[in-house]
Amino acid sequence: MTTRILPAVGDADAARSLAGLLGQLPDSEPSPPAGDSTALIATLARLASESLDELPEVVLVHEHIGPVPALELIREVALRFPAVGVVLVTADTGTGLYSAAMDSGARGLIGLPLSYEELAQRVQAAAAWASGVRRHLGRGADAPTGPGGTVVAVAGAKGGVGTTVAAVQLALAARASGRTVALVDLDLQAGDVASYLDVQFRRSVVDLAGIQDISPRVLQDVVFVHETGLGLLLAPADGERGEEVTDRAVRQILGALRHRYEVVVVDCGTHMTNANAVAVETADTALLLTTPDVVAVRAAKRTVRLWDRLQIRKAEETVTVVNRHTRSTEIQPQLVEKITRTRTARSVVPAAFKELAAAVDAGRMQDLDAKSAVKQALWALAAEVGMVETPDVPGRRGRQRGDRGPAGPRRQRGR
Known part of the structure; x- marks a missing residue:
């Protein structure tokens, strides 16, 4: 042999x-x-x-x-x-x-x-x-035979561009399609995933940081199972404890999650740390959220250049998502793509603040109306990047899993 x-x-x-x-x-x-x-x-x-x-x-x-x-x-x-x-x-x-x-x-x-x-x-x-x-x-039908589940990193160009809303809805879309999904909050000092999903849970990603061998039983003790079926690995309630989560710990945590869940969505927040840099580097798909204004687009450009300089991720391996889009704005997705030199998702998220207000204030993003244009756009984005076969939202038809198109997850990276 x-x-x-x-x-x-x-x-x-x-x-x-x-x-x-x-x-x-x-x-x-x-x-x-x-x-x-x-x-x-x-x-x-x-x-x-x-x-x-x-x-x-x-x-x-x-x-x-x-x-x-x-x-x-x-x-x-x-x-x-x-x-x-x-x-x-x-x-x-x-x-x-x-x-x-x-x-x-x-x-x-x-x-x-x-x-x-x-x-x-x-x-x-x-x-x-x-x-x-x-x-x-x-001989084992359930044994892992590949690289494990798909990791999707969601980062924001700057504060207030809708990073957590996008991460939560993408995770919900993947879960609604029947996949097992973990949502990880790596915005370690200011994570809001728990607030958006009305969760009070004492364990966090910090509880896994010092463990050398993360077994399924250990994950079960730390990951909170939400009513939607999402597995939540939350940011620490005390932001200063985020320093305990090293880049090495994140590699091990994401590796363990890959083998337990079919999709792992990581909310990386907007501030680059060693921990969330690992998530961006190792993710199958990296989404960078921006809004169509000069300040946010410039911030997106800086972020992309930072990732490239630090060899975290190349610009062409990043998918930029335009949030709060309107047809009347001067900055359209094509211009964002040109400025950042990334691929821009075809699924743009419209500016619809009133649709989100009730769900955000109640801390129940899972209850966002299925007719919401924001929800439809984000669930269509989930289909576009290969997280689901079709978005389970009325009025929108998704793409098949194999038809990922130019904004789908990259299959190979190298330097």
């Missing part, structure tokens, strides 16, 4: 050295190396979306891979692609790192400088483990 191997190596010299040895392994099929963590995850997600059998048996992660640290990357690969054997390549072969690598989900460790014998042994062991897992998964 041929063993497919995907190395993740950022350094060109290290990549050549590793490729030379991999080419000597019998019955092996090494792939071109992924140059960074983003490219690795994107490649695995693309392959997993086709079939479990398309995934490589072995992934080799070099210690100097970036921008995500090697151990965090191993943890994410192990969580999202459990049928892949991950091996760490490192100069530190001490027991401390070995233990940390195993805790992160690695199946072995290869010391530097590389030796053929050790490489062959570790690759063979990881491949045998991966093959055993795949045989096991093949």
Whole structure:
């Protein structure tokens, strides 16, 4: 049996050295190396979306891979692609790192400088483990066979552009279509998801921040099941505790949620932190809310440039949503697209303040009238980006899940 191997190596010299040895392994099929963590995850997600059998048996992660640290990357690969054997390549072969690598989900460790014998042994062991897992998964109808659920990050260009309203309605739309949905409030200092859905719950995302292994039972204890069926992971009541939620914690939390829910909607708020930057980076779809005014559009442009500079997300991988749109405004979606250099969603959200007032004041966004133009537009947006097959709202016909069009979620990212 041929063993497919995907190395993740950022350094060109290290990549050549590793490729030379991999080419000597019998019955092996090494792939071109992924140059960074983003490219690795994107490649695995693309392959997993086709079939479990398309995934490589072995992934080799070099210690100097970036921008995500090697151990965090191993943890994410192990969580999202459990049928892949991950091996760490490192100069530190001490027991401390070995233990940390195993805790992160690695199946072995290869010391530097590389030796053929050790490489062959570790690759063979990881491949045998991966093959055993795949045989096991093949017998279980409910076992995860791909990258898990879809993550949709919703961010605002500035305060007051309707980020939380959009996130809540998108989650409700996905839930109404029959999917299991989690709504995560990562606006850690000023999150309002609980207020919009009339929820009083003492647990929050902070309760998961310090947990190394988030099991289904742990998630069940922290996630609040709303009357609509949404699973809510709320922001902390005390905003200062948001600092406890690190980027590493968010990666682990979103990875765990992916395997429990078909759709994970993340309200990222309007202020960029390490925590919500991870959500934007790892999301299958990133939506940036703006209103059609000069200040908001300029803020959207700044946000897109910030994401690009920090290698969080490219402009072409972002979908900008125009909220409170009117036909009479001078700033139309085409101009927003030109200024931000993003893709603009075809589903624009109309300015209809009176429709929202009663539901917002009562804290019951789930009771927003089905005839509301705002609700219809946001549920149509959910269909446009592939969150639902058709929006379950009178008067609007959605697109089929496979017909995502230019504003649908990207399937592969790389740098």
